[in-house]
Amino acid sequence: MHLFKQQGLSGEEQSRTPIPVIDLGRYLAGEPGSREAAAAELRRASEEVGFFYISNHGVPEELVERAFRASQAFHALPMEEKLSIKVNENNIGYLPMAGSLAASSTVHKNTKPNLNESFFITHDRPADHPDVIAGKPLRSANQWPPSPPATMREDMVSYYRAVHGLADRLVALFAASLDLPPDWFDASFANESNATIRFIHYPPQDVIEENQFGSAPHTDNSFLTILARTEVPGLAVRLTNGKWFIPPLIPGTFLVNLGNILRRWSNDTYLSTPHGVVNDSGKDRYSIAFFHNPNPQAVITPVPTRVTAEQPVQHEPALYLDLALAFYRANYLHQKRPAEAGA
Numbered sequence: 396m397h398l399f400k401q402q403g404l405s406g407e408e409q410s411r412t413p414i415p416v417i418d419l420g421r422y423l424a425g426e427p428g429s430r431e432a433a434a435a436e437l438r439r440a441s442e443e444v445g446f447f448y449i450s451n452h453g454v455p456e457e458l459v460e461r462a463f464r465a466s467q468a469f470h471a472l473p474m475e476e477k478l479s480i481k482v483n484e485n486n487i488g489y490l491p492m493a494g495s496l497a498a499s500s501t502v503h504k505n506t507k508p509n510l511n512e513s514f515f516i517t518h519d520r521p522a523d524h525p526d527v528i529a530g531k532p533l534r535s536a537n538q539w540p541p542s543p544p545a546t547m548r549e550d551m552v553s554y555y556r557a558v559h560g561l562a563d564r565l566v567a568l569f570a571a572s573l574d575l576p577p578d579w580f581d582a583s584f585a586n587e588s589n590a591t592i593r594f595i596h597y598p599p600q601d602v603i604e605e606n607q608f609g610s611a612p613h614t615d616n617s618f619l620t621i622l623a624r625t626e627v628p629g630l631a632v633r634l635t636n637g638k639w640f641i642p643p644l645i646p647g648t649f650l651v652n653l654g655n656i657l658r659r660w661s662n663d664t665y666l667s668t669p670h671g672v673v674n675d676s677g678k679d680r681y682s683i684a685f686f687h688n689p690n691p692q693a694v695i696t697p698v699p700t701r702v703t704a705e706q707p708v709q710h711e712p713a714l715y716l717d718l719a720l721a722f723y724r725a726n727y728l729h730q731k732r733p734a735e736a737g738a
């Protein structure tokens with residue numbers, strides 16, 4: 396029996412979902428008073444759970460389905476082709492099975508690499524983009540396979556753009572939830588934020604070995620993460636009472652969680668909640684994680700509305716680029732120097 400079951404909720408507790416559903420329909424349509432209403436729900440979810448579902452989010456179901464088909468087509472490519480676009484220093488490209496280990500996790504002592512393979516993309520920058528030519532950190536072009544399946548690239552990029560638009564609207568809602576003007580974070584996300592998508596494939600874990608996860612318990616290093624799943628289960632979320640909860644799939648919604656960057660910006664008043672995956676479903680599992688992150692040059696300084704006598708400043712200002720690179724180095728084996736990787 397694995398961790399999520401050992402320390403899981405009872406059947407009855409599991410049936411009452413602690414993760415709220417926030418309906419974005421009125422807010423996205425710009426109806427009067429809707430931003431304040433949605434922001435209030437978001438504040439509660441961020442302070443108490445760190446996870447929430449969004450419904451009426453405006454991303455067409457068809458785009459989501461096409462993105463999943465594109466991901467499956469990618470992962471079905473010959474290994475040789477996938478390995479020809481191995482993940483680079485900016486974490487863009489193909490991450491082979493067992494290529495990451497959630498070593499920086501303070502949630503759980505993780506000792507085994509994660510049983511998943513992933514394909515990471517970002518803005519689809521052209522090869523002659525000035526930042527690509529200059530080799531600026533976190534400003535890569537995407538790495539596409541040499542002979543991509545028919546509409547794979549188009550489907551992935553359309554999904555990226557649609558979810559990016561939604562993520563930007565959520566950033567404004569987060570600002571409002573923190574009693575800040577809705578455009579508070581805009582400058583930090585301008586000029587191509589460091590948003591990335593991870594198309595993940597988890598093979599079935601037939602034998603559940605001790606401490607073996609599809610994705611070991613971790614918190615995300617993002618500002619926020621928008622997760623698309625299918626009916627194949629595997630994800631568990633650690634609630635504030637320490638128990639692991641299996642978030643049910645709610646058709647037509649995305650599951651969203653806050654990451655370490657937003658926690659830091661909120662002066663640790665918002666949660667970045669631990670979660671992980673064990674794929675004991677007996678089937679292949681695919682999920683798509685969109686990580687919304689600020690621009691590499693953004694400086695993360697705790698917001699003034701969350702610095703009080705009871706909650707003095709918890710973090711010094713930090714450059715997002717430095718925080719991102721430190722996280723990559725700690726958790727991705729290809730980012731480690733040879734001595735650290737044990738090679």
Ligand SMILES: O=C(O)CCC(=O)C(=O)O
Pocket residue numbers: 593595610615622624629630670671672682683684
């Ligand atoms: O596959 C999932 O359901 C979760 C993925 C995840 O937590 C991550 O990639 O950070």
Ligand SMILES: [Fe+2]
Pocket residue numbers: 613614615670
């Ligand atoms: Fe995650």
